[in-house]
Amino acid sequence: EGMGTTVTALYWLGARVAVVHVGDSRAYLLRDGELSQLTHDHTYVQTLVDAGRISEEEAATHPRRSLLMRALDGVNPVEADLSVREARAGDRYLLCSDGLSGVLSTEEIGILLAEGEPTGCVTRLVDRALEYGAPDNVTVVVADVIDYDLDIADSTILPVVVGAAGELRVRERLPHVEFPLDAQPDPENVAIARERAVAATPESALKVRKREVRRRRWVQWTLSILVILAALAAGIFTGRAWLQHQWYVSVYGNPGTGTVAVYNGIPGSALGFSLSRVITDSHVAVGTLPLFDQELVSKGIPAADENDAARITNELAQRARECQAEVPAAGCPGTPN
Incomplete structure (x- = not known):
């Protein structure tokens, strides 16, 4: 009781990406070297900034800067901000808690975000926030948009599932959710960790990806056939019932x-x-x-x-x-x- 959480998430829709947001975590987009903030903080101090009563600099040190105007508490309904935009190869997305955005300036985030690959970028951002004495937890997710087609099973790039979704005990409680084959080993299960570690090597990632593609295609074809058969059966049953009354x-x-x-x-x-x-x-x-x-x-x-x-x-x-x-x-x- 009295607890709540924020959520900022990305959802890939083919050539587009959707951003859903509640609270004071943030989403940023780095495109062609320019960093833009995609979300709007749902905080008390942000309403003061929007009204022109205080500046962005004053908001950073305001005593009530952590007061949320919207949050998920599991009890009361909340309206989330939703936006959809085009996804371009080369785009880099950043999701972070206020532990990062509250201590690093937008300019500094942009400089660190533009350097290197995603994992190293996350490490640099977290380390810099901790160096500045971040008073809250620092959560950072960096995702790159790349050209990739499951029908072309020649990529050794594997996604990384992080946070609670990467824990084996959480996955076992969600048997109907299809988690991706990720490159990050799960330390809670040695056998699975070994299998994923092997799958993450360039020599075997292609075989694992092809097996995943074949399995998903088989599931899709099976479901399609079952749907067609069910539709035919329903049509035959309905037609027979109708004929009996003619x-x-x-x-x-x-x-x-x-x-x-x-x-x-x-x-x-x-x-x-x-x-x-x-x-x-x-x-x-x-x-x-x-x-x-x-x-x-x-x-x-x-x-x-x-x-x-x-x-x-x-x-x-x-x-x-x-x-x-x-x-x-x-x-x-x-x-x-």
Whole structure:
């Protein structure tokens, strides 16, 4: 109770990168030698700066500079800042806590961030903040944007998972999260540490990456096939249920010698399978019906349900009997038009 945390995170979206932010940790972007701050501090002193009541220099030494206006406490909802921007090869992103940004100037951060590879850059930033007597924890993450395609499995560059996500006990509690194959050994498990250490060597990283690519493709193909099969099964089930509620009256047998019958389904076939079946054969010869009714039956007479189909059949049977009378009704076979 009374506790809270800040969060500043990056999420890669193909050719774009999203930044989500709550609190006073910061995200920076170093592009073409120019450093820009991507986040806005959610602090009391930042509101004073925004209002023009104090300067940036005064904010750095203000007694209430650590007072947060937004934080994650797990109880109250909080609105996070979200931005999306283009990711370019050569960009370098920095995520840091106020233990770094609170003691180093933007200019000094930019100079240190521009030197060397990410791991050495992190070490220099943390060491410099500690030299300046950082009063809070100093958390630093540096990420470079590189040209990389999983379909081109020839890269020996492996990501590094840091913080709590890099701990084995945390990963075991999240079995459905697919963590990347990272180059940083986990000291909590010797076997896994050895496997990752071997995987991090240039000679074997390619084999491990190809195996990971094949496994992910196999999972993707399997899921795609299962989704297609599920959709087909759902379509067949829905179609069958719909067909069971369709009724019509038509010819059973050859058009010239067939009889009037009740069908469940619809006329026609699909993939060689009939879409209807005979439910009742009235044994009323179609040829004994009036010519107009013969034409209707040959085309199929739709019915609302089975009872309606039975009613239509009974009416047709009655008209067939009228045509067999001594004086057939008009329109019966053999009578003048």
